[in-house]
Amino acid sequence: MLCRLYGVFYECFVNVGSADVALQPGPAITWRTIGGILDFYVFLGPDPASVIGQYLEVVGYPTMPVYWALGYHLCRWGYGSSNATWDVVKNMRNYGIPQDVQWNDIDYMDRSLDFTFDPAAFSTLPDMVKDLHSHGQRYVMMLDPGISSVQPEGGYWPYDEGLRRGVFINHTDGSTLIGKVWPGLTAFPDFSDDVTHEWWYDNLKRFHDKVPFDGLWIDMNEPSSFVDGSTVGCPDTELENPPYTPGILGGLLRAKTLCASAVQKTSSHYNMHSLYGLLEAKASACALKRMLGKRAFVISRSTFPSQGQYSGHWLGDNRSHWKDMYTSIAGMLTFNLLGVPLVGADVCGFSEQTEEELCVRWTQLGAFYPFTRNHNAIDQKPQDPPAFSPLARSAMKQSLLLRYSLFPLLYTLFHRAHTHGHTVARPLLFEFPKDVRTYGIDRQFLWGKSLIVTPVLDPGVDFVVGYFPQGLWYDYYTGDSIRSKGEELRLKAPLEHINLHLREGAVIPTQRPNTTLFVSSGQPLHLVSSLSEDGSAGGELFWDDGETIDTLETDQYAHIVFTVVKNTMTSEVLHDHVEASYITVETASFYGVKVEPTRVTVNSQDAAFTYRANQVRAAVLTIKHLIKFR
Template structure:
């Protein structure tokens, strides 16, 4: 069912939903599944498959509202490097702007911003800054190009009388670009390009795009009619359609605002992604607050301003999983919480969970602390969690490929893989990456253990290879402060890499393959690999795709498609969890190889030096 107009959706105690809407056209789509994953695939086929993210989007991002200067931002970056904490992207909130004006930077406090960005690039890091849609309308004529040029091209939303609608956002009085107009997209591109020539940013963060307004409607109010005051108003902020946004009667190129309000962030994301493709000629990186079906084609999402509380840590899981169901897999919550001072223990646990958000960003408010400000013990635990994420980049990148091509989820509810196990239906404290990596985070203070549900079958401790055989039960797991529990599902092959401080470096490291064998000794997995940043590599056949299979004591690697990027990567080690007897020989491409075998049934073959782009076999007897 798709509609932009306002509505209530009420979940009843019975298995039923009630829609209450103020009108509009009702389009019903029924997706028959038969299983949950198929329903989502069918839904995404209708709304559009999510974009494949640029590789560094999957690294660690750091942001704060209140760095106050480019030098203090820079100091944070240097501090992260000094402590050896991985970081791919540094962000700035609205502080960097001159009087909060879009497409400007404060020439006093942020004078060194271009140099900071140059330094980030020299260290294989990236820069992202915020943009709000509200364009200041109160600057002296001729002094602020974005507004002057916007007026000249007639791209702003108008009020019911046809005059430019004026609201209030951070810079004061503002006009709102009408992103339903193609001319606005070109104007947006021109502004981004002009700013990029001064500060060569790598991605954009679009906020306040509901669209937000510190007033209700406009400086002139709104007309009194049935659009502004419908017979039924859903339970929305302020009880008014115009509360903290623009008038329902405002005019846009496509229609009146009443009809397209909820599309505003989507249309801005489309304009932003399109502009970035032209400016940087790479996969665009856009994160948006407002979203609508199809958003995943253009941007990712963060879950908005949360609080530094344990409850917010817990509820973030449901938020991440929900957006994966909605075809927006690049999603995360503000790690450690946005507002309030986070306790050290909370921040450590949140960094561990956040390392398994598809989009991983620590973002906090004025005067709060970043990871370098905590104790050595906490810093080390956070660093370990982020290095763990970086080591799993080959798996995560491949999962995003399957989201892009097949409409799969990246972070996945356990019930998707075990739809016949009703005990999985209500689980919101654990989740899967893909079909086989189970994440069981600590979500409560003062705990050195965690209880997690394991669906029936064989699971392996990710770190040790220790087997866990479950009948479909809750199990108690040790969870000291420096550990997040991960388990591999039987029958899976997981590609990992030696991590480094940026994904550019770690993505060039040798691969380590972890095979979690079923009782019959079988496992399978795959790897998607490209240059990480070119647009449409899958569509243009500019990628490598390798399938791994294990059966009857033989692992085979089958290169279904090769690409030059894969020729630089080697497979250095392979571990097999669940090898029931110690082998007498291990052969790699029919040649004897050295190996180790531990009492917990883990076979490891090291120093392989195999080229990823060539088929290979590893066998044991």
């Protein structure tokens, strides 16, 4: 699908064929495709946020993620052993650094074979996973679609059983197409066939009985191969050599992938190539739901429209460069527009050696990726938070605790994405479409409509310049106000600090953070209200058990709306469920209270409060009282 966004409408060209896009000197785009059905959609808006919602009505709203997906993930290619992986987890715990999920890259496998683990270096992997579970943490493993085809007969069940069931992609003569990936010569499952989905589930179930993993990372699923087409080449046909070839790697449709003429159940690979990652994600998500009885967690490299219904996405192999950190913001925002809000880049960079300052700043930015994972390459020095100096480690820890404190807001934003097609992270232009200065901003972004993030993206500085659209803004940490005419402002940004500001008129729910979201999500709420000039504000909270499938459809959730009007905050329970029994408010802060009150009551009872006048129009009223919604 190729789309372009205008001020009042969104035009999309839906096509699965190989294609390219040519940008013209003027305000024009040329789309070229070599086949497929040509579907065009025009979404009329009237504003950017509306057209994205209309687009997602066509391709499908994103799935509601399992709660721990929104925690901090840690991975690397090259831990070398399960014990070394386990030591990193233990170090994170010893330093009190939040971590919900530990991953392993391909090196956990026995000879890079899917559905295996190295019996020597990773012999303690099952024990490590059990230990993670005992601490409320989760484990995610990598899988590639390439299935080794050269193991002794009867020695590798995935291939033997795949041949028996006929799940692999074939040549036109009916023989199994063989390419080459990490384990050597490999066959490729045809995920367009329901039989393959059942075979995929059986493999996952057999491996889960040995290593009780919680989620899947599916990689190399373009599908990618180290040879062009197959080990025996491809036939000389029009599918392999069309009259026009888009500007792709190698100038051939088969370059580093499968023969275009390869046969899948639904059609030729020529027509199915772009759908491979989507169909694998669907098979994976369905298998996990069936196996675990909970929401599925899948992260995929290859994507296609509708991907958000089945998986999230990471932005691929980046480098430990400041430029790569900066460009990750555009990638994150783009995938939110495309209905894949669970997205992020490899924090601190994947390839090349990171620097301490870069890793600190990237961890601060990554704390505001909807999906946040630190991941680096083999033969590089460790870049997990405990690997750095006490100062850097402390700064990283604080940024992650900040993320965990904002979990109620983030979870509610994902609910909005799931039910209404909203973006989680969004560009400023979405909220301020009439302010043309927001159109090109790619160094700041919003969570929802009210929390603006202004990260440091350059080395050696202790300040950052951010743009604030017209209106009243509050420093998230202090409540200090900024009344902007629509201007750039220089903000202090020492190494341990990332700038956050609240837009006027918001009520956001936060929590006291802990080292896992399982513990954090049981903590009382702290409500932060950023009052408009007239003293009003509003917000909401969506809450459920975090992992049950279809809680909205089965009424197993709580939905609470907060409103501030005329010096009074009210909470209205729009939908009540058992989760509401555990929702309490520990404290509430109000930014922008102009006059110190003489009395504050909670449910008609006098309550203790503090009033701090930071500056004109920036006083903060804080009430410490425990309120139970039921």
